[in-house]
Amino acid sequence: MSKTVKDAIETIPTDEINSISLSLVRSEILTKVIEYCKKHNSAQMSDVDLMDWDVEFANVHYTTLFDLVLSANYMNINCLLDLVCGKIADMIKGKTPGEIAKLFDIKDVSTYEEDN
């Protein structure tokens, strides 16, 4: 499910593969990613049940969501990326600029300009 992992497997000679480095993904987030991939790879759940499971899976604190979206992007797992981006989008909808700034932890626009 992860194109990054798939490419790593295909490029590194088989007898040299012991581990694939995913240095940008923290272990607790990788656990969640693996949980997601296992669930979506198994043929046990119906589509409706899987959708409900996805909703529950993405119902986490926004800091975890941000970690998940970065990991899904790095590991190139499109369905997970889509799910998490969709969840973040739902959190933004209908909010005022002040509420969004608080959600994304933007304290001061001028400070943000300096950072960029």
Add this chain to the structure above:
Amino acid sequence: MLSELTDDIILNILWKIEDDPRDWARLSCVSTKLNSLIHDFCWKNKTSLIIPSQLLVSSSQDHSLHKLPFCCPGLVHAGILFNTADSPEENQHQQSITSSSSTPSCSLVQQSNECSTYWSLYDDLYHDTLYADSESNHQQEQEESKENTIRTGVVDVPPESKKIKVNGSLSSHLATGKWTLSREQGSKLLARQFRDDCLYVCDWPGCVHLEEKRKYRVFRGVFMNFKKTRVWKTVNDCSNRRKIDLPCAFCSCNHTWDLHSAFCLRRGFGYHDDGEPVVRAFVCDNGHVSGAWTDVPMYT
């Protein structure tokens, strides 16, 4: 936390909230990074789908073109509440609308400098909330002053029966109906001698407002290269009596021109029994048009 996300991730999220343009408008007020992404990618793509290409090319520097397809000017800017033969109370009412709409936008603009050149529908939504409060205060003041003064030779009608009962927003708001602009709609509006002028108007029926007296199909539009049009020459050459103190909903123009009394609209639309025109339209110096259709009276 936003700085950690790459641009492509942010764009992925932005594309998931494109259904309601107000969300983009609010987000663009949050930071310069979001503002540039939304302006350079999201709005550009969106407007290329709903605005004819020749209009886009000719108005590339006009940021109000981002607002026009989605923003209904409301009963105020479409001139429905503006009556040239109005009473002092209605004049006051009109002034209270324009003054209350200018104050909150200043405080919101101070939030970030980007907002002063980049419109946010959030501003208009904020106006609506404040307008509801100011209207109720104004009605209270009116009632108090009527109790205190006795005017001779005048029949004092209670304000409630004189005011048009309105549903929905008086000032600009997110338009219902289609968000596309077409020249075909514009050509239905203009008199024959102006057929070479390119007026793009939102597709029929515009934003429908059901009021007590009648149904208004409020539309918005824009002239391409307005200063080179025959309409501009006509309104500009004539005397200033057709220039009215009705601000534009899409730019900072404080006055607009009445296209109906300048004979720029197609003949034959006529008037209702109460003297209201069947079609009205107002254009500002930048070529932004606000107006409304009503149903043609069955019995004339």
